[in-house]
Amino acid sequence: MCVNLFFREKILEVFYIKQDLPINEQIRANKVQIIDNEGNKIGPISLNEALDMAYEKKLDLVLVAPNAEVPVCKLMNYGKYKFEQAKREKEAKKKQKTFELKEIRITPNIEEHDFGFKVKNARKFIEDGNKVKVTVRFRGRELNYLKLGEEELNHFIEELSDIAVPEKKPLLEGKNMFIILAKKTDK
DSSP, X not given: OEEEEEETTEEEEEEOOOOSSOBGGGOOOSEEEEEOTTSOEXXXXXXXXXXXXXXHTTOEEEEEETTSSSOEXXXXXXXXXXXXXXXXXHHHHHHXXXXXXXXXXXXXXXXXXXXXXXHHHHHHHHHTTOEEEEEEEOOGGGGGOHHHHHHHHHHHHHHTTTTEEESSSOEEEXXXXXXXXXXXXXX
């Protein structure tokens, strides 16, 4: 979060760090166990002594284990810690496998050229790593001919059988029948 402050034609930016852990004066305990920046344990001492120690080393006193018998605090640069934590989260997000569900709508009496065009688009979506939901929309009396819609979906599955597999059989939901196609897994 950034706040701009205006002082006599100068703009000062002040950044606030979103805090998860209580630090420095926010800690409410009489005695605390200290872990210094090298990882050494320092026995239970009063909070004021711990804060003095933190200020001497120009570090923050961060409460890491509030539920312990004697709360445990660590000396660290809290801003640097939060930055590295955000960096790790961003890196983990990059490695996550994400996909979108793309939808293609057809009708039970679709023409061959239109059908080919929809298949080509679905093929492109699947090759990009997305799942494709193929929906047959029935209008009016078309609902009497559910077999035609199911045949179109099966034809769609056949056309894409080299790169995709259906997750379930065609499913009727209201006036729509649909199927979800996912990329074949290489084993």
